[in-house]
Amino acid sequence: MNENKRGVFSAIDKVIGGFxxxxxVSCLGIIAVIxxxxVFFRYVLQRGILWANELxxxxxxxxVMLGSALAFREKCHTDIQGFVNRAxxxxxxxxxxxxNLITLAFLAVILFSSIVHVKGLGAAKTAVLKIPWSICYLAITLGAVLMIYEFLKVMKERILEEPAEE
Structure with a gap:
């Protein structure tokens, strides 16, 4: 039964990482095209694409939000280990x-603040695309949840890991 739970957790974790x-990568690719x-439309054709800046x-x-969660997963965030490892x-x-507790508290503040902000937006929509701002700002909430998830996964390891021999 315990192995079954571990397999389910591993499968869910794999889906989250893939997401x-x-x-x-998809969003970055779309940005790289748009x-x-x-720029071409604005400076060469003298006609900007109105919806491009919003999108x-x-x-x-x-x-940024999903990339930050991914950086926790890949252990790519910077920290002060050079000083800490000498202690x-x-x-x-x-x-x-x-x-680690300060980081977790900071992530919790981001999550809580983003939820409050999304609730406070009401029916406000973007100027050109007419997308509800609450949906746009849910990216921050989603990113905060994923960062907390990824951080909690590696927290024990981050605390107990021994410094590499020099």
Whole structure:
């Protein structure tokens, strides 16, 4: 039974990781196409594409939030391990616990604030695309949830890992 739960969790985790990668890369690809086209239209044809700026902004927020969660998954976020690794083991673990708790608290604040902000937007819509702002800002909520999930997965490892030998 325990192995079955682990297999289900592993499958769900794989889907989440795939979602983070696929959506981040797709949004970045769309941005990479839209921005040069918008520049061409604006400066060469002297006619901007009205919806391009709104869409790029929305996609950029999505890329940042999902990319941050993906960075936790891939252990790519920067930290102060150079200083911490030189400290004695009890101090090293204490500092890591504190920094991990501060990070988790920060992510919780982002999550809570984004929920409050989304609720406060009401029926407001974007100027050109007419997409509800609440849907656009849900990218922040989704990103915060995914970052907390990814962070909790590696938190124990981040606290207990031993520094590499030099």
């Amino acid at each position: 983070e990668k696929y959506v981040s 921005v040069p086209v918008q 790029v902004t929305i996609l950029l927020v999505l890329v 004695p083991k009890p101090l090293r673990i204490t500092v890591r616990i504190m920094t």
